[in-house]
Amino acid sequence: MIRFLIHFSILIAILIAFVRCNNGGTDPVDPPIPEVPEQNINDNVTPNDFLSDVKYKQLIIEAVYLDGQQPDSLSIYKLVSFLDERIHKPKGIQLFYKPIPKTGKTSYSLDDLKTIEASYREKLTNDTLLTAWIFITNGDYAGNSADEKKLGLAYGASSFALFKKTIQEYSGGENQPTTHNMETTVLKHEFGHLFGLVNNGTPMINNHLDSTHGSNHCSNPRCLMYYVAETNNFSSTFSTSSTPALRSDCIEDLRNNGGK
Template sequence: MKRHIRFLFALILALGLFARCAEESKDIPEEEENVKENVIKPNDFLSEELYDQLVVQVVYVDGYKPESNSTYHLASFLQSRLNKSGGITLSSQMIESPGKSTYSISDIRALEETHRTHKTTDKTLTAWILIVDGDYTENEGDANTLGVAYGSSSMALFGKTIRDFSGGLGQPSTHVLETTVLKHEFCHVLGLVDNGTPMVNNHLDTQHGKHCNNESCLMYYAAETSDFLSTFFAGSIPSLKEQCLSDLKNNGGK
């Protein structure tokens, strides 16, 4: 029973944070250096009006390589939602540890500046995912952020925090948690919820912002519900539910 409660508590902490990632991205100054990435919109990912290919560059700090089935799952999710007839490619690359225990958005931006080699050009759109070996500097008390979508095509995962909250007794597997965060952050880049992709029907969680009010949806904020937790007890990754799916379709996705 004790373990059970601890597990619930850990999930509430871990998953309650999703709300912050989108909100924080609003407060973060726009990227200055890369003009092209600044004008990327969710529709550019969803439709192929401007870009018919997507390259996702995953860069991880040594020791935090995402599990291959996690990146495979992300790729097949993107394949199923985005119109990219020229193909969707994921590349992954290791970097040495920058030697920090916590990372701020400016630390993350600096690493992106150094290591993001794939740039959006012609018909090829790019996205960037960084997995760091530390926690987020903005974590407060027991609140731990697992990931952030901090730019129009830029995301970061806090690999150490994800490991801390997965893989142990009574915790979700690292694959389940890592994939959930990868997909959740990418969906913010795709404009969910009301984050650049208009809502077909109102399903915004007004209390937490940029999240879905469907408690079993991948984009749901709160973890303190049996529906959401049961998804994790079942060991499966939450999927996007109807309202989020129709928003993506309505904004050029499939």
Template sequence: MRIFKILVLCLLTLTTSNCSKDSVGESDKIDRSANLMASGDSANDILSNNQHTDLLIQIAYVEGFQPTQKAIDDFVEFIKERTYKEKIDLIYKQLPSPEVDSLDINKIDDLETENRTAYNDGKTLALYIFFADAPAKSKETKDKDLVTLGAVYRNTSMVIYESSIRELTKKSIFINNATVEAATLNHEFCHWLGLVDLGTKPLSPHEDAERTNHCNVSGCLMQSELEFGQGMMKMLSAKNSSIPVLGEKCLADLKSNGGR
């Protein structure tokens, strides 16, 4: 899921205005501007080695909601397959629960401002992923099968609704947490990579007319269904619990923007 670029400007204002006067020190010297841009704006930087050769991924998670190691391993392998990054490091940060029933984008942004420590530094590009213990706040439906599983809301910021993933997989004896986590991570990561038409220009038309920034090719990782519980389970079931892969049109787009 992507958040409209106009919202990023609001978040940038929010982030800078919330700096504490008591936090004068080394942290205030960090240049965060490169990590506060719109979703997809760093697509080429992530895909290629033109500006950054290394990746640092900070995984923040609420206590008790850490992602499975299998999902993280699969995610890192996916990054290696699609980008030219020479080194990928991960750091973990356990967080207390925000103790809310649901999370909107403003609350998620506040939590990132408080807890993120990894930012771009020289040849290293930093990414931040938050695994939440509360579902996404939504006005669309109360049906648990249609809850959002993940979202990117800036060029290097992502949230995974881990509690929603766990509730979803409880209903299946064939599909486990690791598979849904990895599929969600890969899907949202590709929004960071600019898919579809979110910073990476399509070589041919394949954007879903009803769900912008998603692919209309059947079975592709970037179909919009993968963002929601019901669609995720249907696609995984159709693929015998295998994680969906990118279709040829999405792959061609990434290669044209510096990817593998």
């Protein structure tokens, strides 16, 4: 396990260096978001595909970020460790990330997220390859309300966005979680949704669905899948010095659907 993670860290460092070298040391140009997606994303992926090794023996993650918003390397390390604890992928987990041109936007609608993914996602799931997509934005979610702002959003069976600007705004200050802890929590939380939590493709053994706040979250306020884990109200429930973990009901559901 430790050897795998060490090799993973080395791979990430190599990939970052490769991307930077191929950028030629210049900032990306600032084109608008393409109006017509270049491809349709096949999102017929099930939570069991992520959790078990029945169909797929390996997971490939493609993380794309806008210039200057690359994910925290320690957060990525902890994400992969979290995945390795919960999914059966005997051939391992690989993560590739790269910058894309700036969009000129300060907020992103659901349609924007889908269009960017369709335009820039290179690694697609097929009969033999399982992939996931993470988009690290430089803006807020356009669907935010006055009282609640999204830190992350799982919007497809294998896709989610991380609103890094919003995360930075609500972390790192006095009585706030560190930016690293908040980013790590949101990454794990959104992958939990791809795993089918809660009651969204992975059936519940015991009823722990939060009927008050909806959106397929856990009713346990100490669980990683509690709704505030992906909102700016994070500090109202969770510790500012550590990241929340999955609790027993969510873990049992994952194991029952092919996970660890």
